[in-house]
Amino acid sequence: MIENTVLRVKDLMDAFHLVQECGDEDSIMRRILVPDINRPGLELTGYYIHSDKKRIVILGDKEISYIGTMPAEDQRKHFDFLTSDETPVIIVSKNHPVPRILREVAEKKNFPIFGSKLSTVRVTVEVIAFLENFLAPSSSLHGTLMNVYGTGVLIMGDSGVGKSELALELIRRDHVLIADDRVVTYNMHNRVVGKSPKILEGVLEVRGIGIINVMHMFGASSILDSINIDVVIYLEHYDGKKEYDRLGDKVHSYMNILGIDIPKIEFPVKVGRNMAVLVETAVTNFKLKQRGINSATEFNDRVMAHLEEKQKRMVEESKLDAKKVDR
Secondary structure, three states: OEOOOOOEHHHHHHHHOOEEEEOOOOHHHOEOOOOOEEOOOOHHHOOOOOOOOOOEEEEOHHHHHHHOOOOHHHHHHHHHHHOOOOOOOEEEOOOOOOOHHHHHHHHHHOOOEEEOOOOHHHHHHHHHHHHHHHHOOEEEEEOEEEEEOOEEEEEEEOOOOOHHHHHHHHHHOOOEEEEOOEEEEEEEOOEEEEEOOHHHOOEEEEOOOEEEEHHHHHOHHHEOOEEEOOEEEEEEEOOOOOOOOOOOOOOOEEEEEOOEEEEEEEEEEOOOOOHHHHHHHHHHHHHHHHOOOOHHHHHHHHHHHHHHHHHHHHHHHHHHHHHHHHO
16 A cells, blocks of 8 residues: 655745745645756756656756846746746745746746755755655555664564564564554665554554553663664464475565565464574574675585585595405
8 A cells, every 4th residue: 555645835845944935825735746856957948848847946056147148038938837837836045036037927826936045956955855755655564663683674474473572572682663563664765664653653562461662661762763674574374384494595585665675584483483583593694694694505515515525535435445456
């Protein structure tokens, strides 16, 4: 399920303390749909092909300087294009005054124009980062998200398999909870970031006990707002007929979250297994593999070296036996 976040021009104004130069209260309720900006150099020359009207327009030093050289007729024509119904807002950086003709066009159309004291580069970078964070594609998953040794571990599995109980044991072992039951995920800069829905922040549901406040019980350091999801651990009830990976030399399977493949490790749940220790071990092994240290590969190399040595001894023994027969 994809969650749609509504972002309006007013939210941008409040976030950056922008000064409203044009437009009324209704104008700043326009929706922002695209997490990108437009520096309209080409549009100011009359080249509109491939121009995305849904982007926020930023006017910096170069644009303001060029506008000062434009004939009034060209300004009115191009400003009419830049203040379309699809364009959310125009931001003028570095406390530049709004060009007179642009102000006239904007006031006539009730189009919002903001002023900022920040430099053009800083406005551009900060606005894009804000838009990407707010408008990032998102989804909601059933699972528990933990920070284990600095690694974002998404614990998933069927209902009743023990995800929350495992999370509780990991918290007792000084690991950190991000979300339980529901994990909201975002695709930010090609990384999957997970966090808890507001209503579930800092709480854990344990069957037989109920809802517990993790921060009150274990301290403020036991919870975290968000984390990159690095690996998925999927819990499933042990099936004696299924063949499980015993060496760890198989290629990871993956879970696709918001278009990004996340390594997935399947854990059989069986009475007597210390799942918290196994998760810690799996995470440590996962981190070692990322650094190029693969225990399974090292073990296979050791086995192959042993077999080769054994084969050499057998060949040498066969040669000695052959010499004895010749004598």
